[in-house]
Amino acid sequence: MIELLLLLITAHVIADFYLQPASWVSCRNSKHLKSPALKKHLLVHATLYSLVFITCQTSIFAAIIAVIVLTLTHGIIDLWKSYRPNNLTYFVIDQLLHLLIILSVWIAIAQISWQSIQDALILIAQPQNVIIALAYVLVCKPASVIIALALQKYTRALSQENSNSAHATDNMGLVSAGAMIGYIERCLAITFIFVGQFAGIGFLVATKTIFRFGDLTKNKDMKLTEYMMLGTLLSYAIALVIGWNAIDLYQQLS
Template sequence: MTEQAITTALACLLAHLLADFVFQTNAMVTAKRKPQVLLLHGVIVFTLTALALGGSLIPAALLALAHVAIDAAKTYAVPEQHRERLWPYLTDQAAHLVTITLLAFYAPEAFASGIWAAHSTTLIPPALFLAGLITATLAGGPAVGGLMLPHKAQAQPDGLDNAGRIIGLLERALIFLMVMIGEPAGIGFLIAAKSILRFDTVKKNQKISEYVIIGTLASFGWALIAAFATKAAMNSH
């Protein structure tokens, strides 16, 4: 893949992450069977992709159409009770990545012909960082949640509503930042702190203990992979 194609793919990837994990609310996800909600999501994808590419409208439109088609397939083909599990989520995201890659090969000059091309050297590092941060934090939530969903009913610890989700976001953000600043040793202190805070809860129930351990390892693992991949990409730029 040429440097132009890689830059185009990065712009489209950032737009995709923003559209799926920042500008798509839980209410939109729940109501996506409604055509107007699916269309609204497609408009958001098109707008963000066009902005990221610096005004290349045709590639943005093609990617938005592909995005809507993939989301429609997931929404209408996967039974509702399985839609939040890990495999539909990973399959959906993999399909989006494939379409971004294909677009980068089809129109590698999409970013280079846009208004941001002259500033690419300045824009690429923060774009990589932001894409990595979203991947590590917001994109990791559905992955970990989907992995743990089959065990949630029988081993969900009592606590505040959405507390687990917020804790997961914060811990993945901290892991990402520690890796990016070159202090991965600090992750050990994070593990120790979480173990101490959860000790009284997990020691009373083996199922809850195993649930917390699996969820924590999955969350940490996801964040570490995203962080080291982002750092490698930034170092190679």
């Protein structure tokens, strides 16, 4: 019955992202419950879900109940989201709620026992999987805190110089963008380590250097150059240490 779950998720993705024009989203966010676009969107979902259950040859009664539950809950979640700010946090919450409902309906139809769910959770929580997950967690927030503390005195010095400069606004980047770049580059770095593609790390370093080279050349600021180099080297050093140790522990436990 895993095919049913995969098909339901596929139907949700198609209906939510490929068959929902931006105008429907705008209409829903402005008119909420009175939005005709919301009704059209729910009709699309109901149609695709019905096709899924027909394909999987589910009993008619179970299919009807499942389509009603999936469609109504989807409408309730979308209506709730229409009153919330249009940002990444609420988008993720919205999609997680949709997937949770789909998973619950699938468990009910497939008659998955509680023991089977426990077995699946135990399998997911194997030490090897926990090590990999922990590696990603460590290279994000803890690593960024370590880098920030290590570069603290240099950050203060550069901030002071920028505040006294007439061109301070020209040297300012997006707020928190540096932290996000760090998260992504370190996650990509340990991913390349886990799959054994070490050349990918060199590609990341080269790509970042190319994009930074123009800014550093334009500013002709040796202090800024050294600061960026320190930050980059620390970021990749942390990713490499965590990645290599995670792989070593993974292999020992396998």
